[in-house]
Amino acid sequence: MSFWDSIKPAKKSPQGTSVELEADQRALSITWTDGAQHRVTARRLRQYCPCAECVEEWSGKRTYEVETIPQDMKIIEVVPTGNYALSFTFGDLHRTGIFNWEYLRELCERPA
Numbered sequence: 251m252s253f254w255d256s257i258k259p260a261k262k263s264p265q266g267t268s269v270e271l272e273a274d275q276r277a278l279s280i281t282w283t284d285g286a287q288h289r290v291t292a293r294r295l296r297q298y299c300p301c302a303e304c305v306e307e308w309s310g311k312r313t314y315e316v317e318t319i320p321q322d323m324k325i326i327e328v329v330p331t332g333n334y335a336l337s338f339t340f341g342d343l344h345r346t347g348i349f350n351w352e353y354l355r356e357l358c359e360r361p362a
């Protein structure tokens with residue numbers, strides 16, 4: 251590694267350029283600024299919702315077992331939040347989670 255490699259600016263985390271909800275509403279396809287493409291299920295997003303209702307703020311502990319989220323969880327609506335995040339209305343009408351791009355990418359890449 252040369253000197254110049256070590257002073258490159260920190261890699262900017264990728265953002266979604268297109269987000270498509272599949273016809274059955276059970277999964278999203280996301281295309282990223284770095285060219286990657288992912289498919290992530292509504293169930294997985296609902297399982298790992300980062301909002302204060304789903305994760306206890308003081309302990310970071312999830313308030314439910316992720317396995318109890320139904321297999322057929324749907325996304326009813328996808329709402330962009332500024333240019334840094336998406337929020338969703340899920341089939342159980344839960345809608346308080348704000349998923350920033352960095353977190354979405356992590357969920358897409360984390361093995362199930």
Ligand SMILES: [Zn+2]
Pocket residue numbers: 299300301302303304305344346347
């Ligand atoms: Zn939540």
